[in-house]
Amino acid sequence: APARAEGLTKISISYQPSLYWALPFYIAAEKGWWKEVGLDATFVTFPAGAPQVAAAQAGSWDVGGTGSVPAVLGAARFGLVTVGITNDESKTNALMTRADKVAALQKDPSALKGQKLLLTTNSTADYAARNCLAKWGLKSSDMQFVNLGQAQIISAAMANNSDVVGVWAPYTYTLEEKAGAKVLCSGADAGAIVPGALVVRPAFAKEHPDLVAKVAAVYLRAWGWAKAHPKEAHAMTKAFYAVGGVEASDSAIDQEFALRPTFALTEQLRLMDRAKGPSALDGWLGRIGAFMAEVGTIPAAPEAKSYVDDSFMRMVAADPKLKAFATEFDTTN
Amino acid sequence: MSSIRFDAVSKSFGAGQVKALDDVDLAIADKEFLAIVGPSGCGKTTCLRLAAGFEFPTSGRVLVGNAEVREPGPDRAVVFQQFALFPWKTVVENIELGLRNRNMPREERRIRVMEAVELIGLNGYEGAYPHQLSGGMQQRVAIARAYVLDPQVLLMDEPFGALDAQTRVVMQEELVRLARRNPRTVLFITHGVEEAVYLADRVAIMTRRPGRLKEIVDVKSIREAEGWERYSRIEDVMDLESFVHLRTHIWRSLREEKTGAAH
Amino acid sequence: MSSIRFDAVSKSFGAGQVKALDDVDLAIADKEFLAIVGPSGCGKTTCLRLAAGFEFPTSGRVLVGNAEVREPGPDRAVVFQQFALFPWKTVVENIELGLRNRNMPREERRIRVMEAVELIGLNGYEGAYPHQLSGGMQQRVAIARAYVLDPQVLLMDEPFGALDAQTRVVMQEELVRLARRNPRTVLFITHGVEEAVYLADRVAIMTRRPGRLKEIVDVKSIREAEGWERYSRIEDVMDLESFVHLRTHIWRSLREEKTGAAH
């Protein structure tokens, strides 16, 4: 039971359950690290990015993790601030289909023409899918995009497993294990980098930058710890996914760790560094913004500079105590 | 032969808690017009429903003709207090339903229905729906619906109870005319003592619940002796001393029943 | 002073298509009991509703006391045909509502209500709900609800129309008793000619729609001259020749109205 200690500052943190990048929130809670930096963290979860971002507008949470598409959407709609990268999920946003069809389709992608593509439109999976089609020389209008929630896609793939679907992890593993599907093409295969975003409600970022920095520090610390203690981290991931209702297999969890790079403090600073023009993250999110403008989700892509803000990461680096806390388990430093 | 006979009939409702009729013996001769009067709730309607075949006696037998009543049927036509016309059928459709159920050929049916419409004086209203008719006209249609079946027996449960006083009088006079032209065995239930005396050959008076037969008053002999038939208007008949006398007799008999009641 | 006066009153419904009353002039004196009879739909209820303040004349004026009627109020108590007791209130609650509306203190109220309950002979039924009472008892409660207000004027629209014949007689006798003990200005609407003659001081006969006054028959002078008051039972009064004569006169007058109707 969380002893409501004196002097803790309340903070509300949002994420989507059973997603890899939310693991640090859970680890930190289990380890009691929130309290160590003086935070009393409560969690709100959402099944998808859109309601999550909408709820930020209503002030339902302060800091959170989300996909890059909702992050850009939130930025475009009301200035949601991106303060860091949760992970690189380029390999786990993928097109999948029945295992025995994969080889043939990879050889001759034009066979996809006219087929249905079940995915959650305007999502990172959509972004990866369009890049895959482009890589194969297909236009997005060559396939029929059917919009479904991830859970519905799984049901539909079970009912008719010859469809091509666009999903993200851990649903990729569910499909592999339960519907005999295989990855046809991931974002990484198509050269589309899909970062996950650590985001903050703009008003909160303005009023409590120190708290945002503390959250970032806790988040980094947890990733560092997970890398240093793979076995324990594996078990915790399993427990965390189960809380969200996903019964992940051991191999699925191994894949999660293998396929999804995470970034320590120095890497975060490097990826967000604008010393020599737009940063790497600016570029990735910029492309995603352009994609969203193209499909009509937003009228125009917002300028990355207007919502990607590395000052909080720099605050972590500048505060020796906080930096030490964030990087205690890092082996790279 | 279409007499009605109640043979030691008792009837209870709801697992015997409510005893509606207690050992009723009553015979209505062929072509006789019998009226039943009695306090409210004494079992008049129950008698009629037993004869119609909507209910069955707890003990005893109800015979129509010489057969025991087993189910409702067009040989025992019922005229209900609230008319019970089908609101979604026109006058003609209401009247002809019974004939259609008998699979009478269309042409013959048409003729019979038109005769009936004529009889009740509703020419010109053949295509009207019940709600477009006054209460009196509706009740005439209900009577025609019963008459057209040419039933052995007519069962009428306060058929004029829902009509206003003036219309009721007109209907009573018409019923008398009809009954003279085309006599039937009739079981007629009413609260109106005048009505009973004016219409019936005999008037049966029932006791309070559980209903028993208290007394049967013979009207016919007096009517014929005093020549009521000379008058076609009800108020003329009602002014006759013989009428007033009979009526007051029945009134008194009923009042005795009443005084004990918790009203 | 609590007379009722209709001053050249006309009343139309629905943008003037239905003319219910046409130029009615009628004066009911203080403490007089006036009954209105007339064919169905002639506008009797409309007269009463005008006096009650539920409707307003299209032209002309309705005065109670000497003031024009502007809204319903407890000075003109109404007894409705269907009783209109509140089913969710007990006998006592029904009777005392009007007194509560006057903010009468609880103790005084209790006494008044108990007197009324006594008057209508419903002791022991104070806590009963209307559905637990017979029709006659319900109508007695409705009358008590009106009487307890001590209104200047009582307006009764076929108050006994929903009762069965025997109960009605008891209620009529009771109303006469009440009216003698505690006279009021009463406007009484009925279809029953006997009822009107038995109860009223004067009987107003209306024509078919649009309703006009056809004739006003004075009953009181005959009643007093012939000493009807000697008899407490209605059937004894109804056997008197003077009664039969009056009744037949009114009947004839109404029948003339009827023959023209499409019934």
Added chain:
Amino acid sequence: MPLGRRSAIGVTTLGLLVLAWFLATGANGLISPGRFPTPADTWTAGLQAMVRGYGDATLVVHVLQSLKLVALGFVVSVAVGVPLGLLMGTSATAEAVLNPVFMLLRPIPPLAWIPLAILWFGLGDTAKIMVIFFAAFVPSVINTQAGVRSIERPLIEAARMLGTPHGRFIREVVVPGAAPMIFTGLRLSLQASWTTLVAAELVGALAGLGHLLNLAQQDLYPGMILVGMICVAIFGALTTALLGLVERRTLTWVRIKGDTE
């Protein structure tokens, strides 16, 4: 009652509401445009949907697709619901057998059927119709049954007294007798068909107002959400009016028009 006054007040109210909307979402209004769209936003969104299209189709296509889905769902619901209601109304045995199952299935919301609908019928119209069906057939059943029960006993006895055979009894007595209530049920079924549309079109719709609403929700596009809602309201009201017309044509014999929903 004078219809003129009522509609005048209705129009005035809606007018005032639009005005209030203008003021509330205006430059220094109470509601930030992020939370509720301004009239201008809505107009732009409406124009976009009509001309350029939104969600891979123009507004006309969305509306037509939804009308088709509502019509099919409604027809299937009625075709199953009314006979079932007649059966449960006329036969106490059928009622006793079916009622518990019906009671158990009834409270399950249409959204909860989506997983099974997809598993059983895939992503075609059938699955969507099934979702609508589960919401829309209930009022038809209940009201038909209640309608049969509400037929006055003397009418039933009159039919028996006239020796009416069973088939004719159902056709000429039970159905017309229950008709006013059946129509009430149809009206509620129609309404349920519309309100279930959003759920039904979660099942992989390519077009439709529900699809548009779902997309607009994903895109956090308040203007477009409002456009979708307004369309649903308009077409819901129109189809109900149409049904009312059919009802008036059919029930010519009904005297007093029970106050319509």
Added chain:
Amino acid sequence: MTGALDPARRMVLGLAGLVGFFGLWALVAASGLVGNAFLPGPLEVAERLVTLLHTSFAGGTLPQHLASSLQRFSAGYLLAAAVGVPLGLLMGRFRLLDDIVSPLFDALRFIAPIAWVPFAALWFGTGFGGPVLIIFSGAFPPCLLNAYRGARQVDPRYIEAAEMLGTPTHRLILEVLLPAATPSIVAGLRIGAGLGWQSLVGAELIVASTGVGYMMVQAQSGVATATVMVGMAAIGLVGVLIDIALRALEARIHNRLERA
């Protein structure tokens, strides 16, 4: 129409219906015509239900999910009743209010409760307000409509009788309109409870941390069809229980108000 059945016979027939339903389900599931992931048999669902009573899935056991669903439900439902019933009565009494509210209401009632999800999230977030708004939008229309209808259909004689007795407006509403409209109001509360409960799943799309609806969505993405069906059964069962409770209330009120 064929007359009432005695309770014992009714019960037997009802059981027969249920047995038939579950039997058919079991038969189809066992026949292998549809895969287990599509239609698990009733036994498997029952087993899963028992398991979920004590083991946690998607952040809680079934009772925990149900408890949080019910909590949200009661808040939204009570609000709907507390606003809808008085407003309906007032509309029934005051023509002007009726004329103002009715057109708005007529336009809004075709919009599904779950269509309010985005606005609910934008306005009230996800704490309590959002889901409550959605349940409210499901339960409110019948509460309002039935109170309104009930008040409008009060026999005018009661109102006239009250007016004739000089009854002031507040007393007329409380002591005449309200009791007279009670059967209709209770029926509305019943329908509203059903619709509100149904809207819950929609509500739980945005509050994804607990609730039966959330449990089902999570189970669906894990192809745990048995769990999905446990969710359906739980929702169905609780719905029946709510309905039975309100029906009992209805019956009591009917008994009390039954007219002769």
